Structures are given as C-alpha cells and as structure tokens.
Amino acid sequence: MADDRESFSVPFEKLNGQNWAEWSRKLKAWLVAKGLWEATQGPPLPPPAAGAAAADIAAAHASQRKNQKALGAIVLSLEGSQLPLVEGLETAQEAYQALERVHHRTTAGAKIHTTRRLFEMKLRPGGNIRQHVTEMLSVFNELRLLQVNFSEELKVYILLSSLDKSYDNLCLSMESMSPQDLTLSYVTGRLSDEQERRVREGRSGAGSSTGCRGGGGQAR
Structure with missing residues (x-):
C-alpha cells in the first residue's frame, strides 16, 4: 500500500x-x-x-x-x-x-500575460544559462498552445536579447551568420558549451561588455 x-x-x-x-x-x-x-x-x-x-x-x-x-x-x-x-x-x-x-483558453488576456512573461525574462549575471534557456523554451511552448507562434529566427533573437552583458562576445561571434544557420538548436548548443567553459574556468559570468541587448556599442 x-x-x-x-x-x-x-x-x-x-x-x-x-x-x-x-x-x-x-x-x-x-x-x-x-x-x-x-x-x-x-x-x-x-x-x-x-x-x-x-x-x-x-x-x-x-x-x-x-x-x-x-x-x-x-x-x-x-x-x-x-x-x-x-x-x-x-x-x-x-x-x-x-x-x-x-x-484551455486562447483569450487575448492569456496571450498578453504569457507574452509579457517571455519578454521580462532576463538572465542575471552569474545565472545558470541552461536553466534560463529551458525556462524560455517552456514559455515559447505555452505561447504555442495559446496559438501565438514565433518564427525560429525570432525565437533566436529573443533568446539572445535576454542574456546578460557577459555574453556580448558570444553574440558578436554569431552576428554574421545567416538565419538559416543561426537555428535555435545551434544557439542553445553554443550557450550550453559556454556554460561548461565558464564552469571549468571558474567564471561567475561577470563581464565588461554590453551584452546582446546593448545594440553592439560599448557602454558609455
């Protein structure tokens, strides 16, 4: 029993x-x-x-x-x-x-609430990137169930724009890639590799660059 x-x-x-x-x-x-x-x-x-x-x-x-x-x-x-x-x-x-x-509603209110949650998700300095990616993918799926669909290209941009400034160099390394190559699977794999590298090197995730949200210029 x-x-x-x-x-x-x-x-x-x-x-x-x-x-x-x-x-x-x-x-x-x-x-x-x-x-x-x-x-x-x-x-x-x-x-x-x-x-x-x-x-x-x-x-x-x-x-x-x-x-x-x-x-x-x-x-x-x-x-x-x-x-x-x-x-x-x-x-x-x-x-x-x-x-x-x-x-199982598809009301405007549910769509607005979940979309707001998505765009408010930001990775804190030193945060766990794998957990952050998993949580964002979960919200993307919630929106899909609400019939709010983002293209894969837009999902990539939303994910990268949610990262803290210490990921700026990684973002810059992907800026020249074509949308066909810059897939969600590729980006999440790169982020996972970066997490492993930082753990090996004992980095906390702090950095001096502007981050993927900064539009590419140096902070002033």
Whole structure:
C-alpha cells in the first residue's frame, strides 16, 4: 500500500487555475509513463455481460482499473480550488475534458500575460544559462498552445536579447551568420558549451561588455 501511495504522488505543481499549459503537458507525460494516458482519451470498457469470455472479463477489469487510477491521479494533481470542476465525474476522460474546457483558453488576456512573461525574462549575471534557456523554451511552448507562434529566427533573437552583458562576445561571434544557420538548436548548443567553459574556468559570468541587448556599442 505504501508503494501505491508513493507512485501516485504527482511530481509536479498541481493545477491552480493559472498553469494549465505546463500542468497539462506534465500530466500527460506522467500518465504516459504510468501507462494511463489512454484512459483520458475514451471511456473505460463496460462491465462484462454474464457468461462473457474470460479474456473479455479480464480486459474490462483492466480497463476499469486503468480508468480509476487515471481519474485518481488527475484529482490528486488539482489544487482545492479546482476540485469542484471534476466533482461527481466517474471517468478520467470526463475529468480531463471538464478541466480542458475551463482552462484551455486562447483569450487575448492569456496571450498578453504569457507574452509579457517571455519578454521580462532576463538572465542575471552569474545565472545558470541552461536553466534560463529551458525556462524560455517552456514559455515559447505555452505561447504555442495559446496559438501565438514565433518564427525560429525570432525565437533566436529573443533568446539572445535576454542574456546578460557577459555574453556580448558570444553574440558578436554569431552576428554574421545567416538565419538559416543561426537555428535555435545551434544557439542553445553554443550557450550550453559556454556554460561548461565558464564552469571549468571558474567564471561567475561577470563581464565588461554590453551584452546582446546593448545594440553592439560599448557602454558609455
């Protein structure tokens, strides 16, 4: 019993009404890992009829158990304020769809709020570049779910413009590259390599240059 309880302690932030994009992505990944995601995509098999074949009985029981586990996991991953949305629902599909109807919004307000978060993200001097990149990519994905799509080229420019001034030389080294070569994958790889180099050299990330936000001139 202790093992069962531990396995259904969801390892991510609960749904609180403000984090649908991140919550739904992590819930899906977690349910997939547990072999339960399919329970949210359709109703469980009905109870077997009297005289049903043993294989049909086993399949129905397995489907019902999977539904119960998935439904329980969904409920356990909700803050108290969200529980009324799934009260009385008996299947994981019903619960997930009820939450999706309420929270999967594409309103202007949600788009503005998330876009503002993106452009307010700045790497502090000495900050962890890998964590910063991961957080920015997560917000890009939230915006995609809200149907706000940036081109890869623009994502690169937004990412580079969020770096602190100690990354100025790295930015300058990429200025002459064509947009076709300056891909998001390439840039994140270069930033990861730079993080490793700084760790090896014991650098804190402080620098004297103007940074990618500075427009290329020296600070005055």
